[in-house]
Amino acid sequence: MLGSLVKQMVSGMERIPDEISTAFREQKKAIGVCGPQLIELVKMLQTITSSQPTFMCIDALDECVGVQRAKVLDSLEQILEKSPGTRIFVTGRPHIQAEMEKRLAGRVVSVSVCPTKSDITEYLRVGLGEDETPDAMNVSLEADILEKITEDISEMCVGAIMHGIPP
DSSP: OHHHHHHHHHHTOSSOOHHHHHHHHHHHHSTTOOSOOHHHHHHHHHHHHHHSOOEEEEOOGGGSOHHHHHHHHHHHHHHHHHOTTOEEEEEEOGGGHHHHHHHTTTOEEEEOOOOOHHHHHHHHHHHHHTOSOGGGOOHHHHHHHHHHHHHHHTTOOEEEEEEOOOO
């Protein structure tokens, strides 16, 4: 995930910082190594974010395995320490909120972002209306789909904004 962030940020830069170019050249020389390790990626992101205002977006952090999620959050904390102007927007389900607040002490502002049942129903109706096999659906099945999905999805969404404010 962090490697992807580095790639995206570097691709938008007019000039790649020397530290990043050097790190990639040295990594190419290493035998049996796939790419930069976590510590190098964090340093690269610190280099990039400390030299310019940066906004990052990480979607569905809750889908990351717990151990890896902890590493990502710790890495984001390290980036924010060196780059107070960096802003990170993270989405995830409510169960990771406490972990985010713990690992990013004082840097998390959580905002609940849950669609209404009518929003979900309308979205599903549009999708069901575009079905290429309309005869496969009857009124009863459509009602069951709409009821079940709107019931399950309404509790799934939460957004968290972490900013580079001092703890």
